[in-house]
Amino acid sequence: MLSFLSYTNFNDPQGKIVPHSYKGWKGSCTCCWYFPVAVSCLPLSAIPRTGFVLEQSRLFKLFLLPVFLRYFLTSKTVHSxxxxxxxxxxxxxxxxxxxxxxxxxxxxxxxxxxxxxxxxxxxxxxxxxxxxxxxxxxxxxxxxxxxxxxxxxxxxxxxxxxxxxxxxxxxxxxxxxxxxxxxxxxxxxxxxxxxxxxxxxxxxxxxxxxxxxxxxxxxxxxxxxxxxxxxxxxxxxxxxxxxxxxxxxxxxxxxxxxxxxxxxxxxxxxxxxxxxxxxxxxxxx
Missing domain, CATH: 3.40.50.300 (P-loop containing nucleotide triphosphate hydrolases)
Structure with missing residues (x-):
């Protein structure tokens, strides 16, 4: 399965954005360790030490932003x-x-x-x-x-x-x-x-x-x-x-x-x- 996330290998002189695929759910991912989502994600071993970027900012708005909002809204103390x-x-x-x-x-x-x-x-x-x-x-x-x-x-x-x-x-x-x-x-x-x-x-x-x-x-x-x-x-x-x-x-x-x-x-x-x-x-x- 092709992940919707990709990273830029800054060691690559051409600076290509290289898509990664990863099957299974092992370990954690730096992008969703706190916010699991129903998509395949990059394992830590697949991410270069120089960092990674989202392929497009609209992906963050469409997928991760709702998850962030849901987390913060549901994590509030219930005054009961x-x-x-x-x-x-x-x-x-x-x-x-x-x-x-x-x-x-x-x-x-x-x-x-x-x-x-x-x-x-x-x-x-x-x-x-x-x-x-x-x-x-x-x-x-x-x-x-x-x-x-x-x-x-x-x-x-x-x-x-x-x-x-x-x-x-x-x-x-x-x-x-x-x-x-x-x-x-x-x-x-x-x-x-x-x-x-x-x-x-x-x-x-x-x-x-x-x-x-x-x-x-x-x-x-x-x-x-x-x-x-x-x-x-x-x-x-x-x-x-x-x-x-x-x-x-x-x-x-x-x-x-x-x-x-x-x-x-x-x-x-x-x-x-x-x-x-x-x-x-x-x-x-």
Missing amino acids: AVLLVGLCDAGKTLLFSRLLSGKFKQTQTSITDSSAQYKAKNDRGATWTLIDLPGHDSLRPQYLEKFKSAARAIVFVVDSAIFQKEVRDVAEFLYVLLTDTVICRNTPTLLVACNKQDVTMAKSAKLIQQQLEKEMNTLRVTRSAALSSQDGSAGGSLYLGKKGKDFQFSQLPMKVEFMECSGRGSKGEEGDADIQSLESSLAQL
């Missing part, structure tokens, strides 16, 4: 995970159980991740890998590092009942997430689930958003000042929001939603959870 993150005791594991089975479950502080397939409540029947990450501050970094590149969405769970006490810690964790280079590049949807709305003293989603924006604005100033004092320039860090303006979640490159929910539900353990707004947002991913 929904991460449940937040501080300890925010109610992540109960939400994890409610989303999967609808049932109430007694939970305890997680020390490792849990994952399962979650089918979105929509006509498309989309399926995501739901992953519950530990909330302890000594465990969060390693698990976030492990799963962040696969995140299609991040559900940031907030304990609305004691938010006033935890606002600084919540803002700091959120700041770390939103200035992470991988997360900024992939821009997963951010769903801030203001949980435990069944508790009387729970703060509303609107109030939580406003207080977090204010706290994040303060954090942005102090973090930037700390970096500048260390190396004389804050240029190496990711700037959150827009310079010269107070921070707002609407300035971020990813979609952000705040919603109210309750993993326990208003009727307690025997009743249903109040997670319709969360399920609706997950259905739109």
Whole structure:
């Protein structure tokens, strides 16, 4: 079989383009070692050390270019995970159980991740890998590092009942997430689930958003000042929001939603959870 590739032997004074034929599939070829194609190719032994050229540039466009494109398009990371993150005791594991089975479950502080397939409540029947990450501050970094590149969405769970006490810690964790280079590049949807709305003293989603924006604005100033004092320039860090303006979640490159929910539900353990707004947002991913 005659290969569509040919090489120029630069040692040949006449510089002829000499076609080569090669039967079988042995070894590798410098033109298609990474991109096998259904044509016969030149073995390494048949190619002169001085190099080779394509017979015509149009052959590259017709045959190799589509293969290159297919390789790069299919080699991208698939973002199919929904991460449940937040501080300890925010109610992540109960939400994890409610989303999967609808049932109430007694939970305890997680020390490792849990994952399962979650089918979105929509006509498309989309399926995501739901992953519950530990909330302890000594465990969060390693698990976030492990799963962040696969995140299609991040559900940031907030304990609305004691938010006033935890606002600084919540803002700091959120700041770390939103200035992470991988997360900024992939821009997963951010769903801030203001949980435990069944508790009387729970703060509303609107109030939580406003207080977090204010706290994040303060954090942005102090973090930037700390970096500048260390190396004389804050240029190496990711700037959150827009310079010269107070921070707002609407300035971020990813979609952000705040919603109210309750993993326990208003009727307690025997009743249903109040997670319709969360399920609706997950259905739109």
